[in-house]
Amino acid sequence: MRNLQNLCLTVAILFAFISVSSGQDRITGKPFATRSEVIGEKGMVATSQPLATQIGIDVLKNGGTAVDAAIAANAALGLMEPTGSGIGGDLFAIVWDSQTKNLYGINGSGRSPRLLTIDYFLSNRMKKIPAYGPLAVSVPGCVDAWFELHEKFGKLSMEEILQPAITYAEEGFPVTELISHYWKLSLKHFSEYPNVMSTFSVDGEAPEKGDIFRNPNLAGTYRLIAEEGRDAFYNGPIAETIVNFIQNQGGFLSKEDFSLHKSEWVDPLPVDYRGYTLWELPPNGQGIIAQIMLNILESYEFSPEDFGTPRHLHLVTEAKKLAFEDRAKFIADPDFANIPLKQLLSDEYAAKRRALIDTAKAGAYSPRAENHSETVYLTVADQWGNMVSLIQSNYRGMGSGMVPPGLGFMIQNRGELFSLKPGDANEYAPGKRPFHTIIPAFVTKDDKPWLSFGVMGGDFQPQGHVQILMNLIDFKMNLQEAGDAPRFAHSGGSSPTGIREKSTGEIHAEKGIPYQTIRALMQMGHKVTYELGIYGGFQGIMYDHERGIYIGASESRKDGQAAGY
Known part of the structure; x- marks a missing residue:
């Protein structure tokens, strides 16, 4: 038995090493980046x-x-x-209007x-x-x-x-x-x-x-x-x-x-993270879940060297578990449910939730998440400074x-x-909008547009928003690197459909996460599996105000492309 365990350990380490080392070496940038960012002055798609x-x-x-x-x-x-898309589905978007210098959200x-x-x-x-x-x-x-x-x-x-x-x-x-x-x-x-x-x-x-x-x-x-x-x-x-x-x-x-x-024009909701403001649409979508996670994580310090470490994955996962409990309880059509948005996005609430995290042990609270990857996200910026963050799905x-x-x-x-459990916020009712997974995102800095971005992947989306922003802000990656970087996702527990269970859930890590991290997480009580790159795909456009240029990126997990002129 011991020999078999040693063999499995050796194979896992070799697999992780190969996954990190594969691909061609780059002269510049991170080794996992698939290409350089795309740069244009007039427009970007x-x-x-x-x-x-x-x-x-x-x-x-x-x-x-x-x-x-x-x-x-x-x-x-x-x-x-x-x-992943079509006119038989729904649409959400956030638009930066350069004339009014405001963000506008539409719930379609x-x-x-x-x-x-x-x-x-x-x-x-x-x-x-x-x-x-x-x-x-x-x-x-x-x-x-x-x-x-x-x-x-x-x-x-x-x-x-x-x-x-x-x-x-x-x-x-x-x-x-x-x-x-x-x-x-x-x-x-x-x-x-x-x-x-x-x-x-x-x-x-x-x-x-x-x-x-x-x-x-x-x-x-x-x-x-x-x-x-x-x-x-x-x-x-x-x-x-x-x-x-x-x-x-x-x-x-x-x-x-x-x-x-009819669609509804809505005001995007802001949450600050280390000097940057993440804007998400209010429910019936799950955008505020990314904001709740960031509020919890902001009190922890991260350096670029922390990327992919056990502490990185553990803290993000524990914040996710707590935020998804709120998701299961509160996220629904606001015309039918009383959602305490101000409370959920407050610093006081984040502190209370953060206090529940054991920094050395996996917590046993975990709303269920299923990582469906079939959605389309796109972003566009034009010659007048307008930007749109749009997501659409069936x-x-x-x-x-x-x-x-x-x-x-x-x-x-x-x-x-919809949930069929009477009393749930997301309980089925005629003429009601269901809980929605698809969420566009936008980031401003000093009240100016900085980043229009999104990821695909159902319940992974708020987790993906957090990881992209941490990659950019905490781990100092460029836009292409932030999308290409190895990812992880957590699943297990209960959901807005009314299904409930308590467990530590499971972390699904892409192959680029070091095996040393996987082993340490297991020792903390997490269940972890390696997965193929199924958590795609990210698109993003960043605006460089100093140079007056757009920077675009589209990750390699899907067939996409960023192009500018």
Whole structure:
């Protein structure tokens, strides 16, 4: 037995050494950086698909604003990365407006069907809302958010903005490597549902890397939206098609649900961290969880040499456990729940929570987190100094499996995230917005824009926001290094869906975390596993006020690209 243990230890150490040492040496920067930052003066776009990035750059060069380019890129991603996005889903964004020198937030999340009550689920003995099928669907909020953003901050016409995606949908585009991988995984869930394979397969199979994929139905939908506006989606033929299809499948969405839908302009919430201000959107999203974590962590000092140490991972993990307890208890639609935002973000509350951390031992409090990686995040900056941080998703990859005929997109399954436990803040109710995982972020310094950024990955997102900012601020990395640096995520416990359990949970560490750290964490009582790089993907744009330049980065875990001019 001892020989077997020694062999396992040797293999683990060798594996960790190889993972850290692999790749080509760089003359400058950290050894884990995949490339240098991208630098431009006039504008910058960073998305998870290079063709979408180029569309954004073209829009900027044609005189479009950051919001114009963001909508164009998002439309392209709905075609090119349907594994994580599409107009069947929701959207959140934070916009820095250079004229007013203010941040504006938009909550573009849709509401649950007004004809569906919690009694339906309870009478059918359901403990949770099914992940797939018609019962998980809510009103798609993306298109309305596009038009709200465009009306306030746009310059070009919607026809000009959507035309690049329409052209690619009609003529086709080559599928990229990682998107092809997720496409194959997604279609395995949906072969039984109508219209999925005819819309998203090539000769009955998911497209391989390099295959040319076309979606003429989506081109037609985009064209109708461009010509007739948001009402084509919410009060016209698109809404009628969706409603008829969902009801035929046994769901409850109605024309009233679509006609009453509207996005909400909200004020982003600030939290200071070592002289920088992180702005997140208020609930029903989980952005404040990143802020709660940072408030807890700010009293601990970190030097650049602390990155990847047991102390680093332990303190972040313990702060996460505490913050996710608050997430499970409080995060819900504020129209239905009383959320004590001022208390949760106060220094006094952070001190009380921090006092619960044992710096030498893993704590046994832990709301459950599942690290779904299928979302798209993009960020754009323009020649006038405007910046947008935008995130958009269907949830669980492609969504619910519900593809209305002739439209070219799948409807989201965000309704799965409601709790069916009576009394929970996130308890299901008709006309309610579900708890949301997707969160854009923005950072200012001295009341000036410093960083627009986000990460993908469901429940990893607030953890990722914290790690990116610590990499930049505490560990003195540049923007590309901050995204490429080895990551870790914690899962286990209870969640806003009403499921509860108490445990230390589990830390999932990417291979670049040293084995010495893994071993020390285990000795502190943590359960730790090595994982592949599944916590992607980060995009970020930083503004250098002294030089008047943008700095962009897109990490290597996905197919993305940052480009500037």
